[in-house]
Amino acid sequence: MSKKRSIARIGIIGGGKFGEMHLRAFTQLERDGQAKLVALCDINEELLAKRHREYGVKGYTDYAEMLAKEDLDGVTVVTPDHLHRRFVVGCLKAGKHVLVEKPLDVTVEGCDEMIAEADKAGRILQVDFHKRFDPYHRQLAARVAAGAIGNPLYGYAWMEDRIEVPRDWFPHWAPQSSPFWFLGVHMVDLIRFCTRAKGVSVFASGAKKKLASLGIDAWDCVNARIVFDDGSTFAVDTSWVLPDRFEAVVNQGIRIVGTEGAIEVDSQNRGAEACTAAEGQQTWNLGFFLEERDKDGSTRWSGYGIESIADFAHNVNFLLRGGSLEQLAGKFVDGREAREATKIAVAAHESLATGKLVACSA
Ligand SMILES: NC(=O)c1ccc[n+]([C@@H]2O[C@H](COP(=O)([O-])OP(=O)(O)OC[C@H]3O[C@@H](n4cnc5c(N)ncnc54)[C@H](O)[C@@H]3O)[C@@H](O)[C@H]2O)c1
Structure with a gap:
């Protein structure tokens, strides 16, 4: 991870129904100069092509290849509930900060493995519980x-x-x-x-x-x-x-x-x-998600559904700019907090x- 960078470079795993919310959130952040949407991984090649047309995002069908080829600071995991664990653990092992959709995992052991990996890697493990942003x-x-x-x-x-x-x-x-x-x-x-x-x-x-x-x-x-x-x-x-x-x-x-x-x-x-x-x-x-036109005619997405995802990029940016994980403690839903649910x-x-x-x- 480059120490000089101050804007998080983000990859997404899972570009389905809610993956699109992540695509919108990081597209919006990129327009606002606060993150860079780098790549999307999904096993569905047709969907990858569609997301490329819609968001101009580069696609991968294998997340390991995405991690190896792209210079990413953070990855968000938006695969089905029971498929979070493998991706979260793999991304943390690769030294990436991770935002994962709720629930963190469908087993307590899975949560424990993710928490241990995040601790070992010294990386963010954040869970998208957006009700806290309403x-x-x-x-x-x-x-x-x-x-x-x-x-x-x-x-x-x-x-x-x-x-x-x-x-x-x-x-x-x-x-x-x-x-x-x-x-x-x-x-x-x-x-x-x-x-x-x-x-x-x-x-x-x-x-x-x-x-x-x-x-x-x-x-x-x-x-x-x-x-x-x-x-x-x-x-x-x-x-x-x-x-x-x-x-x-x-x-x-x-x-x-x-x-x-x-x-x-x-x-x-x-x-x-x-x-x-x-x-x-x-x-x-309307508080959850709003799609409007910006002053230049481009689409602007807002709402607590977007803010909750954007918060991850703000946290990664905070670290890139010299902040510490200790300073962020208690300021986002981390693995231990999500494990309670x-x-x-x-x-x-x-x-x-x-x-x-x-x-x-x-
Ligand atoms: N925070 C929220 O309000 C909210 C809302 C909806 C869904 N979710 C969560 O988001 C997650 C995804 O839900 P969804 O509705 O988008 O599901 P979905 O089925 O629409 O999308 C999941 C995507 O993951 C992809 N995928 C599956 N296996 C994969 C693999 N091995 N490698 C790469 N991609 C793979 C699928 O092809 C699909 O495109 C779930 O955990 C769900 O609970 C959260």
């Missing part, structure tokens, strides 16, 4: 941390996708994931962002009806009750079978009740609604399989 959630967390609702007692968080997500976006890997891996970890991380508590035990139940009827062997919903080490209990409901005619792709929100008050965010319906003949009833979470999700899936209350691992 200004409404930041306000929620700040107020809870300031004691506005006293000590958290209990709460409820929900996140639900329209059925198009597992049915049309990734039916091939939905069985290896679940609504809890795909959505629930976001809400678990958001709860932890507010309360800082760690999971103690989980009881979860779920159902396989709708997707199974479409030939996809995946959970329709996973509903968990989580006890935390501050004595609070949260219900987290997740599903990805909302009907096609639901008003938004995602429905989500959170409510926390404490000894001195309650606080709540409807994270989906933020007050903008429409009903049109062509599209029916709609709501928009994985611990809870692993216990939830064990509870699903056994029908029992499951203790979170240490």
